[in-house]
Amino acid sequence: xxxxxxxxxxxxxxxxxxxxxxxxxxxxxxxxxxxxxxxxxxxxxxxxxxxxxxxxxxxxxxxxxxxxxxxxxxxxxxxxxxxxxxxxxxxxxxxxxxxxxxxxxxxxxxxxxxxxxxxxxxxxxxxxxxxxxxxxxxxxxxxxxxxxxxxxxxxxxxxxxxxxxxxxxxxxxxxxxxxxxxxxxxxxxxxxxxxxxxxxxxxxxxxxxxxxxxxxxxxxxxxxxxxxxxxxxxxxxxxxxxxxxxxxxxxxxxxxxxxxxxxxxxxxxxxxxxxxxxxxxxxxxxxxxxxxxxxxxxxxxxxxxxxxxxxxxxxxxxxxxxxxxxxxxxxxxxxxxxxxxxxxxxxxxxxxxxxxxxxxxxxxxxxxxxxx
Numbered sequence: 001x002x003x004x005x006x007x008x009x010x011x012x013x014x015x016x017x018x019x020x021x022x023x024x025x026x027x028x029x030x031x032x033x034x035x036x037x038x039x040x041x042x043x044x045x046x047x048x049x050x051x052x053x054x055x056x057x058x059x060x061x062x063x064x065x066x067x068x069x070x071x072x073x074x075x076x077x078x079x080x081x082x083x084x085x086x087x088x089x090x091x092x093x094x095x096x097x098x099x100x101x102x103x104x105x106x107x108x109x110x111x112x113x114x115x116x117x118x119x120x121x122x123x124x125x126x127x128x129x130x131x132x133x134x135x136x137x138x139x140x141x142x143x144x145x146x147x148x149x150x151x152x153x154x155x156x157x158x159x160x161x162x163x164x165x166x167x168x169x170x171x172x173x174x175x176x177x178x179x180x181x182x183x184x185x186x187x188x189x190x191x192x193x194x195x196x197x198x199x200x201x202x203x204x205x206x207x208x209x210x211x212x213x214x215x216x217x218x219x220x221x222x223x224x225x226x227x228x229x230x231x232x233x234x235x236x237x238x239x240x241x242x243x244x245x246x247x248x249x250x251x252x253x254x255x256x257x258x259x260x261x262x263x264x265x266x267x268x269x270x271x272x273x274x275x276x277x278x279x280x281x282x283x284x285x286x287x288x289x290x291x292x293x294x295x296x297x298x299x300x301x302x303x304x305x306x307x308x309x310x311x312x313x314x315x316x317x318x319x320x321x322x323x324x325x326x327x328x329x330x331x332x333x334x335x336x337x338x339x340x341x342x343x344x345x346x347x348x349x350x351x352x353x354x355x356x357x358x359x360x361x362x363x364x365x366x367x368x369x370x371x372x
């Protein structure tokens with residue numbers, strides 16, 4: 001099922017006004033000086049991320065906010081990008097893992113039964129909403145190479161893991177990562193895209209990576225309805241890559257205290273901020289918050305309880321913590337030294353900070369882990 005056309009601009013404006021009234025009312029301290037990850041020294045392997053069909057290369061991580069259907073509050077959903085033969089952009093499964101290591105298959109998506117340009121290859125773009133819907137990005141290939149990559153889509157599943165809707169077009173082209181601001185009946189998705197202007201496997205850098213803001217109505221018992229789609233950022237470097245398939249803007253975090261959307265600009269080794277992301281009507285290239293230093297192909301990113309950013313490096317096994325107010329990189333933590341070369345390269349992607357630590361996937365070992 002492919003999405004219908006967005007509703008009128010009037011509906012969009014009313015939706016955003018409602019959102020501003022009921023949700024963006026956070027009252028908490030801004031980023032603090034002390035490090036969140038520095039005191040964390042223990043890594044516990046929670047579970048394998050490989051389901052029965054052998055899918056590999058865990059990418060996205062989302063925490064379930066409410067128990068509905070097969071979804072259990074506090075559990076984690078993990079999306080797999082590779083199939084059992086380790087070909088990229090062909091993974092079709094989402095597994096559900098509890099903090100105690102109990103795991104099950106939440107969904108296995110049949111590419112022949114959905115409308116997604118190019119097929120199914122589940123990316124880091126993964127969110128679980130309070131309404132019980134799960135939304136996952138797809139950047140598919142037919143043979144595991146960038147030469148056959150399709151534009152992809154966002155796939156919407158209900159709480160039982162069944163596909164109920166797909167969103168394609170609407171400025172979506174290679175959805176790579178995603179975060180959500182979830183108001184229950186309304187949800188705003190921020191999606192990074194990495195295929196604008198670059199599909200062929202020639203490795204040339206194209207400065208057309210983008211961030212799209214989608215406004216959804218997410219009522220229980222009804223398929224989510226797309227109300228609006230707006231490009232709020234563009235100009236991020238992206239290129240195809242034989243090892244990573246594609247490299248471009250990846251980790252994306254919204255801070256409801258400041259209204260900033262933070263993007264891991266992977267190829268530029270920087271973290272960028274997009275101000276006023278919720279209501280922005282023009283396109284930003286992103287203000288540099290931090291660059292260089294210990295950043296080394298930043299991919300997945302999360303917001304800590306003390307409102308710092310933690311980014312996972314793609315070219316080594318380090319997590320890098322940044323105070324977004326000062327741009328200072330205040331801590332570096334090695335969580336994987338396998339794989340490579342160099343050690344840790346290609347291991348880290350999606351991660352989520354919780355009050356007592358950081359959960360993260362490890363692509364080198366196909367495991368879900370907890371730094372605490």
